[in-house]
Amino acid sequence: MEAPDPELLELARSARTVTVLSGAGMSAESGVPTFRDAGTGLWARWSPEELATPEAWDADPELVWSWYLWRARQVRRLRPNTGHRAVARWADRARVHVVTQNVDDLHERAGSRVLAHLHGSLFAFRCSVCGAPFPARLVPGLAAGTGAQRPPDPPEPARERPPECPACGGPVRPAVVWFGELLPEEAVERAAAAVAEADLVLVVGTSGLVQPAASLPLVAVGRGTPVVEVNPEDTALTPHADRTVRAGAAEALPLLLPPPDGRRPAARRPSTGR
Numbered sequence: 001m002e003a004p005d006p007e008l009l010e011l012a013r014s015a016r017t018v019t020v021l022s023g024a025g026m027s028a029e030s031g032v033p034t035f036r037d038a039g040t041g042l043w044a045r046w047s048p049e050e051l052a053t054p055e056a057w058d059a060d061p062e063l064v065w066s067w068y069l070w071r072a073r074q075v076r077r078l079r080p081n082t083g084h085r086a087v088a089r090w091a092d093r094a095r096v097h098v099v100t101q102n103v104d105d106l107h108e109r110a111g112s113r114v115l116a117h118l119h120g121s122l123f124a125f126r127c128s129v130c131g132a133p134f135p136a137r138l139v140p141g142l143a144a145g146t147g148a149q150r151p152p153d154p155p156e157p158a159r160e161r162p163p164e165c166p167a168c169g170g171p172v173r174p175a176v177v178w179f180g181e182l183l184p185e186e187a188v189e190r191a192a193a194a195v196a197e198a199d200l201v202l203v204v205g206t207s208g209l210v211q212p213a214a215s216l217p218l219v220a221v222g223r224g225t226p227v228v229e230v231n232p233e234d235t236a237l238t239p240h241a242d243r244t245v246r247a248g249a250a251e252a253l254p255l256l257l258p259p260p261d262g263r264r265p266a267a268r269r270p271s272t273g274r
């Protein structure tokens with residue numbers, strides 16, 4: 001990717017309050033399959049939309065639990081990419097609010113404080129009956145820390161039983177938001193406030209298909225806040241964004257980041273900005 005054009009650089013580097021809205025593409029270059037791809041490999045027989053639902057859980061809690069544990073263990077073995085790290089460093093030079101649809105913890109492991117996990121987290125758990133939180137450290141095989149060495153995946157998804165809630169004996173579920181479930185109200189409120197407060201909204205790696213998260217960038221558009229999209233592909237948001245950077249997050253974000261000492265690097269020929 002060419003260096004971003006001077007106007008886009010100025011927009012990115014003069015912003016005092018940046019709200020980053022990230023989707024699965026943010027973690028793609030870390031090796032985390034995007035949501036649509038989460039049904040590949042071992043789980044190719046199921047579509048993620050089928051498994052990420054209360055109905056799938058009710059029908060076969062072990063299957064759904066095994067899928068989430070497989071995804072969580074996969075993330076544990078992966079690392080934040082240069083895009084996550086650029087967002088974390090940006091916070092040294094401007095107020096940065098990170099709002100993510102992702103359920104991985106790569107923003108945090110890169111050093112960002114995440115303002116809102118709109119769709120929950122692979123590493124938070126609660127009882128599916130009484131709602132009592134369940135500590136991740138008690139989840140078998142989810143070793144804390146990164147890069148937990150685990151044997152390669154079995155040829156078939158291993159079916160594992162979800163732990164039982166100590167309070168009521170109910171099966172423990174991942175604290176993620178399934179399709180048809182409401183998003184955590186306080187997370188949505190914090191995200192909306194961060195969009196309202198921003199003088200730049202950076203939308204990174206989301207196809208903009210899943211509501212209500214997909215409406216957040218449009219709130220910024222409605223307020224006249226500059227919206228910059230970072231995505232190798234066109235998305236539902238593209239027609240509404242002020243600028244589009246047709247590149248991956250790990251490549252584009254370090255180029256947009258303000259330099260540490262406020263120097264303005266000599267910007268070469270513009271990118272593919274709109």
Ligand code: BV8
Pocket residue numbers: 023024025026028029033034035036037052101102103119120176177178179180181182183204205206207208209210211212213230231232233235247248249250
């Ligand atoms: C709700 C957690 C109220 C779980 C997720 C009809 C019936 C019922 C509901 C609905 C309906 N119509 C609409 C709805 C609402 C529904 C919805 O929006 N459905 C869509 C599919 C139409 N939403 C809900 O149900 C939400 N709740 O509305 O409650 C309600 C209640 C009942 C009835 C109606 C309404 C809950 C939505 C949350 C679902 N949970 N995740 C889990 O992870 O297992 S969503 C999940 O999919 C992800 O979190 C992600 O946010 C989303 C999209 O996944 P992906 O496609 O992988 O990622 P993304 O979209 O971000 O696309 C990847 C992008 O990255 C691409 O653009 C690609 O080009 C780009 N990319 C690739 N590489 C890179 C890159 N970008 C940058 N750099 C790269 N290197």
Ligand code: ZN
Pocket residue numbers: 127128129130131132165166167168169170
């Ligand atoms: Zn319980």
